[in-house]
Amino acid sequence: MNFEKSFLSSKNLDDKAVVLRVDYNVPLEGETLLDDERLVRSIPTIEYILSKTNNLKILSHLGRPEEGEVIASEFTLAPIAKRLSELLDKEVTLVKSLEELKESKNLCMLENIRSFEGEKNNEDELSVALSQLGDIFIMDAFGTAHRKQASTFGIVNYIEEACFGLLIEEEIDALKKIVISPEKPLLGIIGGSKISTKINVIESLTNHCDWLIVGGALANTCYAAQGKNIGKSLFEPSYLEVAKKIIEHPQIVIPTFVVTSNGSEAREKSVNELSDEDVILDVGQQSVEAFSQYIDEANTIVWNGPLGKFEDDRFSKGTEGIAKKVAESNAMTIIGGGETLAAFSKIKMMDSVDYASTGGGAFLEYIELGSLPSLEIINQKNLGA
Numbered sequence: 156m157n158f159e160k161s162f163l164s165s166k167n168l169d170d171k172a173v174v175l176r177v178d179y180n181v182p183l184e185g186e187t188l189l190d191d192e193r194l195v196r197s198i199p200t201i202e203y204i205l206s207k208t209n210n211l212k213i214l215s216h217l218g219r220p221e222e223g224e225v226i227a228s229e230f231t232l233a234p235i236a237k238r239l240s241e242l243l244d245k246e247v248t249l250v251k252s253l254e255e256l257k258e259s260k261n262l263c264m265l266e267n268i269r270s271f272e273g274e275k276n277n278e279d280e281l282s283v284a285l286s287q288l289g290d291i292f293i294m295d296a297f298g299t300a301h302r303k304q305a306s307t308f309g310i311v312n313y314i315e316e317a318c319f320g321l322l323i324e325e326e327i328d329a330l331k332k333i334v335i336s337p338e339k340p341l342l343g344i345i346g347g348s349k350i351s352t353k354i355n356v357i358e359s360l361t362n363h364c365d366w367l368i369v370g371g372a373l374a375n376t377c378y379a380a381q382g383k384n385i386g387k388s389l390f391e392p393s394y395l396e397v398a399k400k401i402i403e404h405p406q407i408v409i410p411t412f413v414v415t416s417n418g419s420e421a422r423e424k425s426v427n428e429l430s431d432e433d434v435i436l437d438v439g440q441q442s443v444e445a446f447s448q449y450i451d452e453a454n455t456i457v458w459n460g461p462l463g464k465f466e467d468d469r470f471s472k473g474t475e476g477i478a479k480k481v482a483e484s485n486a487m488t489i490i491g492g493g494e495t496l497a498a499f500s501k502i503k504m505m506d507s508v509d510y511a512s513t514g515g516g517a518f519l520e521y522i523e524l525g526s527l528p529s530l531e532i533i534n535q536k537n538l539g540a
Contacts, residue, residue, distance in 0.1 A: 158319065158327060158530065160537040163200070163293065166318050168207035172260075172289035175204065175320065176306050178296035178513060179215040179235045186234040190500065193298070193513055194239055200295045200320035201243065211262050212288050213239075213247070214306045215296070216269040223272040236264050257288050268306045275304060282309030295320025300529040301517040307529045317533045322513065327530075329489055329510040330521050333457050338487065339365060342453035344477065346371030346460030347494065350394045350401070353460070359523040360457075361404045366449045369401070370438050370462035370473070374409045377402050378426055378435075385426075386415070386433035408449065412439030414463065414470060421469045437463030438473030446477060453486045459519060461498040475502045482507035491518030 220230040273281035380398035414437035491512030
């Protein structure tokens with residue numbers, strides 16, 4: 156898909172009113188941001204816009220507030236507006252209504268867009284109201300580009316112009332290296348808890364990858380499909396038939412040694428010697444060493460999902476061990492997904508990757524389909540379709 160006509164550089168922003176959709180859905184503890192990576196990654200787009208016009212209206216969401224109700228303190232964007240002001244060294248005014256935002260001619264942020272009636276269901280009334288805020292819509296929220304909502308999708312139907320921000324251009328360029336022109340051999344690493352949420356991307360990656368390592372609780376369902384005793388480990392019984400087909404792919408590699416917990420004790424075991432009381436919680440060190448051959452030979456690596464319960468130090472060593480092997484390799488590495496980034500951040504390995512995608516579901520859907528709904532509708536608008 157050629158997106159060049161939808162890039163920011165193709166648009167004239169001089170003195171225009173700009174509506175910018177970003178993804179500031181970040182972890183908070185009270186009023187403190189635990190991770191401001193998504194804010195930092197949006198700064199180049201914001202600074203580019205402000206070099207052309209002062210009239211910038213920012214839309215974002217945080218969590219899942221109830222539409223049409225007074226925003227609870229846990230869902231307010233006030234801490235985010237404050238941190239963004241610090242990053243820009245420029246005041247970002249937080250406003251609560253579309254009327255206030257429409258009247259503003261300066262740098263403003265609307266309170267949590269998901270609290271507005273009609274956002275989730277992409278209702279026309281809200282889409283039209285959002286389109287009346289400015290002359291041009293810039294979509295830079297890659298993490299929500301797979302959702303057809305009023306602030307990511309519906310607005311495009313009614314506003315005069317629309318394009319992508321610089322972050323989305325970055326994301327597209329990085330993901331093309333997987334989907335369109337990967338430097339082979341290509342290694343995929345997929346972790347996380349549920350096959351049900353990743354089955355489509357697993358099938359898609361088998362078309363792109365030379366090898367695909369499947370770990371985390373995803374692998375547990377594969378073990379169960381092989382008839383192995385997985386004790387009390389998390390798995391998806393309704394996906395056993397799907398898992399049987401997955402493990403038949405010649406490219407699929409699953410761990411043969413895992414770390415289990417039987418009460419308080421953590422032990423490495425072969426998947427062939429688990430007891431009824433065992434719970435699989437990590438990839439074993441022998442599997443980490445076995446995976447090294449694929450990492451060493453790969454020229455491109457794409458990784459989504461941790462390989463164990465990384466929040467617990469006892470069960471983070473598998474993810475950490477693979478991350479260190481990846482860091483030592485010469486492959487171009489792209490990681491994506493909130494848990495993946497959190498795992499890399501926890502073990503202080505973010506600097507070891509070539510590109511960290513800000514999307515989770517969007518990252519996987521782009522790999523699967525080669526585009527996303529919000530990108531598609533903007534591109535069609537610019538191509539005159």
